[in-house]
Amino acid sequence: MTWFKVDDSFYDHPKVFDxxxxxxxxxxxxxxxxxxxxxxxxxxxxxxxxxxxDHEAAVRALVDSGLWERTRGGYRFHDWDQYQxxxxxxxAERGKKSIGGRIGNHRRWHVDRGKFDPECVHCQREHVSxxxxxxxxxxxxxxxxxxxxxxxxRPDPSRRDxxxxxxxxxxxxxxxxxxxDPKTTTTREQTIDRLIVDVLADITGRTVxxxxxxxxxxxxxxxxxxxxxxxxxxxxxxxxxxxxLPAQAPPAIRDAPxxxxxxxxxxxxxxxxxxxAVEEARRAALAAKTAAQAEPEGAET
Numbered sequence: 001m002t003w004f005k006v007d008d009s010f011y012d013h014p015k016v017f018d019x020x021x022x023x024x025x026x027x028x029x030x031x032x033x034x035x036x037x038x039x040x041x042x043x044x045x046x047x048x049x050x051x052x053x054d055h056e057a058a059v060r061a062l063v064d065s066g067l068w069e070r071t072r073g074g075y076r077f078h079d080w081d082q083y084q085x086x087x088x089x090x091x092a093e094r095g096k097k098s099i100g101g102r103i104g105n106h107r108r109w110h111v112d113r114g115k116f117d118p119e120c121v122h123c124q125r126e127h128v129s130x131x132x133x134x135x136x137x138x139x140x141x142x143x144x145x146x147x148x149x150x151x152x153x154r155p156d157p158s159r160r161d162x163x164x165x166x167x168x169x170x171x172x173x174x175x176x177x178x179x180x181d182p183k184t185t186t187t188r189e190q191t192i193d194r195l196i197v198d199v200l201a202d203i204t205g206r207t208v209x210x211x212x213x214x215x216x217x218x219x220x221x222x223x224x225x226x227x228x229x230x231x232x233x234x235x236x237x238x239x240x241x242x243x244x245l246p247a248q249a250p251p252a253i254r255d256a257p258x259x260x261x262x263x264x265x266x267x268x269x270x271x272x273x274x275x276x277a278v279e280e281a282r283r284a285a286l287a288a289k290t291a292a293q294a295e296p297e298g299a300e301t
Contacts, residue, residue: 002090004028004035005083015065023061026052027068031077031084038087041080045073116198118234188229192217195230196237196244203241216244 006028010016016024029051030043048055059075062068068075077084085093109115110123117123193213201207208216217233226232237244 002035002038002085004031006031007083015067019061019065020054020057022052022054022058023065026055026058027062034077034080035084038090040087041077041084042071042073043068043075043077045075047074116202118195118199119231189214189217192221192229192233195233199234199237200241200244203238204245206245208246212246219244 007013019027026048030047031041033039033047033051034041034043048059052058059068063070063075067078069078070076106120106123110117110120193210196213196216197208197210216237220233220236221229224232
C-alpha cells in the first residue's frame, strides 16, 4: 500500500484556501490515484471527469493556483518529488519488504520447525553454509587445510621473457578461481547428495546411503545443462520419489511360520498309501481263510 501524503496545514494554505470544493476533492482523489498507480504525480487528461463534479472548473482552478501544471497528455502535481515518494523509491521499499517477508516465512516455517525445503533459497544457502562450517571445523581440529596451504612460487612455463621465479601471471591463477575446480565440484556434488538423502527420507521414510545418492545424482544430472541443479533434483524427487529408491529384496521364505509344519503329502504318496492298505487287507483275509480250512472237523462244541 502506498500513502498519499497531505500536510495538516493544507486546508488553510494560500493556494488552497479560496479553491472551490470540487478542486480540493479533485486534488486529493487524483493524488491518491497517482500514488497507487505510481505515476509520479502525472494525471491523465480524462481522469478528472471521473473524480469530481464540474471537473473543468476544478482543473482550471488547480492550474491557476499553481497546484497543477499542464503537461503532454494531462497534468502533473507541482513539486511531487519533494513531498511524495517516487516510483523508484516505492519499488525499492517493496522489494525490501518482500525479501524480509520471505526471510520471516523461512524462519517461521523452516528454521523453527527444523524443516528443509529444497525449493527455498534460504534453506539452500544455510545448507551449504552448514557444510562449509563442518569443513572449517574439521580443518581447525585436524590442521591446516590443503586448500588454504600456501603454494610455493613457481616459474610460469608460458613466460619466455626470462621473468623471475617469484612472478606469477594472472593466467596462472585463473584456473584456481574457475568453477570447474575439482574441489569446488566435489563440494557441490556432496551438497546435492546430501539433499537427495534428506528429501527421500522426508518423503518416503527410507534412508539411502551416500553411494546410492551419488547414483541418483548421476541419473538426474549427467549429460544435462541445468541452471539450478538443487532445485531440479528436488523437483524430480518430489514428483517421483519411489523411482529413485533402491530395490528391496523379497522377504526370505524361511521366515514363513508355516514351514515348521509337516508338508502335506502329494497325490503319488496318497496313492501309494492306499495300495499298501489294500494289499495288507488282502493278506489278512487270505491268512484268515487258510487258518479256517486247517481246523479239523468236529472241533466245534
